[in-house]
Amino acid sequence: MSNNIVIAAAEDVRSADAEELIRELSEELAILYETTDGGAGFQPSDVEVPRSAFIIARIDGYPVGCGALRPLDEQSVEVKRMYTRKEFRRKGVAQAILAEADRLAASFGYTNIKLQTGPRQPEAAALYERVGYYRIPRFSGDWDLVLAYQKDLVPAGEEVR
Template identity: 70%
Template structure:
């Protein structure tokens, strides 16, 4: 049986850099732009209360995601990516679950993210795991889809 494991890794590792490169190339082609980086820089996740997560299937890197601070109470999910051959297998959900776990550990109350209109699968994933639409919070591209999820520490739900 295959096991997906998502965990924090160095954003500058060979696997992390390769996943980021693949995502940037895919977005550049999809949106017909020269830079698919979406304003992400490795330094974004080399600061306190940030992380870069790599998902592995039986040890092989199949996806990634980043968590970077927006302010004291909110962080942004960036660089969500699953290699095309591994989509619809729970990779994205595993990455989001780990990013949410880390966000709670870091003391964030909410997470935000933005995605483009040519990524309907991403929109479906985010909505399926509890993210709701909000107004754009960064950039000036009017077509962006912005989302938020409010995080509730597990201790609050205990009797």
């Protein structure tokens, strides 16, 4: 990898790169949480609806991470399937994905972004807090240990006051 510049952009969730990244993440989460399914209820069709997206981060064209935006309601969108390949962690990949998620969510007219992560992913939780997310009560699922977060968005074209 020459320049290590991370480019994150919306892509087809059914592309080979997307499917491979999703599979790797699901396998990693299944091991981490000692379950048979690390899919966390995500389906590719979740991001094939209006105001949704699947984001792939690339370095020199190579897919190094992903994330998805899945609508919750008119005001809220959820970040799903956040993943960075092991050898590319701590290189700004997740931040690039989240920045693109923020940009897309604002352009889609959402006022906030929500996400949930688990207690065995303290690095993820720390990252979300670092980029402006704050803890909220769990908003989906029935797992008590889930860590839920929200980030409020400035609508596209408006300035932060």
